[in-house]
Amino acid sequence: MILFYLFFQGLTACHAQPETHDEVPSPPKRELRAVWVATVDNIDWPSQKNLTPDVQRQEFTNLLDFYKQVGMNALFVQVRAAGDAFYAKSTEPWSEWLTGEQGRAPVPFYDPLDYMIQESHRRGLEFHAWLNLNRLVHRSSTSVSAQNLSLTHPAWILSYDGAKLFNFGLPEVRQFITDMTVNVAQNYDVDGIHFDDYFYPYAVAGQTLDDEATFRKYGQDFASKADWRRHNVDVLIKQIHDALTAVKPRLKFGISPFGVWRNRRDDPGGSNTTGGLTSYDHMFADTRKWIQEGWIDYIAPQVYFSSGFAKVPFRNLVDWWADNHFERHLYVGQAAYRVGYKDKDKTWQNASELPDQVRYARTSGADGSIFFSSRSLKANALGFVDSLRTELFRFPALVPSMPWKDNVPPLSPRHLRATTHPGGVELLWNAPELAADGDSAWYYVVYRFEQGEKPSAHDPRRIVGLCHEGQRFVDRTTKPDKKYLYYVTAVDRLHNEGRPIGPLRLWIHENRLQRYENEVSEN
The missing domain is CATH 3.20.20.80 (Glycosidases)
Structure with missing residues (x-):
């Protein structure tokens, strides 16, 4: 969790060079x-x-x-x-x-x-x-x-x-x-x-x-x-x-x-x-x-x-x-x-x-x-x-933030959980409390990583959902017997992104959705 948190600290500016996966440069996050x-x-x-x-x-x-x-x-x-x-x-x-x-x-x-x-x-x-x-x-x-x-x-x-x-x-x-x-x-x-x-x-x-x-x-x-x-x-x-x-x-x-x-x-x-x-x-x-x-x-x-x-x-x-x-x-x-x-x-x-x-x-x-x-x-x-x-434009991009107008990110969503769904895995969460400037979430970003993958807030290829209505998302791209980590962030009207809630570790095993403990330290 510490590593993922550190990545999120620079999100409002988003000028850092993107990380790469499989030696392919990441597309722009914003x-x-x-x-x-x-x-x-x-x-x-x-x-x-x-x-x-x-x-x-x-x-x-x-x-x-x-x-x-x-x-x-x-x-x-x-x-x-x-x-x-x-x-x-x-x-x-x-x-x-x-x-x-x-x-x-x-x-x-x-x-x-x-x-x-x-x-x-x-x-x-x-x-x-x-x-x-x-x-x-x-x-x-x-x-x-x-x-x-x-x-x-x-x-x-x-x-x-x-x-x-x-x-x-x-x-x-x-x-x-x-x-x-x-x-x-x-x-x-x-x-x-x-x-x-x-x-x-x-x-x-x-x-x-x-x-x-x-x-x-x-x-x-x-x-x-x-x-x-x-x-x-x-x-x-x-x-x-x-x-x-x-x-x-x-x-x-x-x-x-x-x-x-x-x-x-x-x-x-x-x-x-x-x-x-x-x-x-x-x-x-x-x-x-x-x-x-x-x-x-x-x-x-x-x-x-x-x-x-x-x-x-x-x-x-x-x-x-x-x-x-x-x-x-x-x-x-x-x-x-x-x-x-x-x-x-x-x-x-x-x-x-x-x-x-x-x-x-x-x-x-x-x-x-x-x-x-x-x-x-x-x-x-x-x-x-x-x-x-x-x-x-294959992968999603957030609209760039404008810190001279608003540089206060929203708070984290609450109570991230999951349940089975006929189309895949359904994630649910509660809206965050109001931030210091009175803002809540305008939309949410859902990130998914595979077990053993280093969590990163900069790579839009790890975004599986942008949710503009409600606090739920159905991930229809999961595969059996794979272990996943999910994080969810809140984004305000001026596109400031807050700290994530997570990780939620899920394993689809024998057609059943199970939670699992971390087997490799993320620190």
């Missing part, structure tokens, strides 16, 4: 494995406008079951796509991509966000509410409600490239965006709030973003309009961070920007890349500053480039972010949609490209990956999803 589910223009869900609520729900649970089988542990679902809402508790109108007409409620009525969160949590998947923070009307919009802010507050709006966008230079706009974000956090049991890469818009030839009047009113203290625009977004991000922290401190807040902050040729602190676009210079988003200041809990740069793309090589950009995420989490945004692409970059036609990117992200020190997007993953181009299911 890793975010996530997918973006886009709703704008019905990219991923629902599959089309105006499906019945029953069909919408069925499509979503099918997605959840698919990603659970693949090995994912989180989803980022777009719940505000363009001045609209996929949830009931909103001042903005219902989305046309949900009901067919912006402002029309589902019939029969239901709250999609409540449903999606509940079903995700039942399956042990984190649910992050993905909000587009600048669009009021999308280029593909066919329905604009009279309640759309582009009509009710036209002074807040800038027109650009066929879209209606917020003017971030206005304090009242920034306050509305903050209030809209806090509303989701207060009214829904989401695990996180997530923004994508749309701040100031991507430049379009021949188009001008006309915020000159706002700049004259508010920008007199800045050397350039570019500096003023960056300041506007800085103020917005910090304001949202502060507001979310005040209402729900445990909530995760993160952003997925365009992958390149700045190129080294323009800034000695930039990445070894030569791409034409950067978030700092062209979207006026100082993404490196936000994570350095601790305004966001993770950054998920969209590293949608291949390893063979000369201007922005995948590895160069991942290496730069690995050196610039300042003790917050780094999740690498990866381009599942590009797998099998037949364009000038032939690298995407290589079936090993994206699996190799996942492997490289792991070795670089990233905390996980998010794939864009669901439809592309489900297509399984070049067998990529097969490689996740059978190799890269």
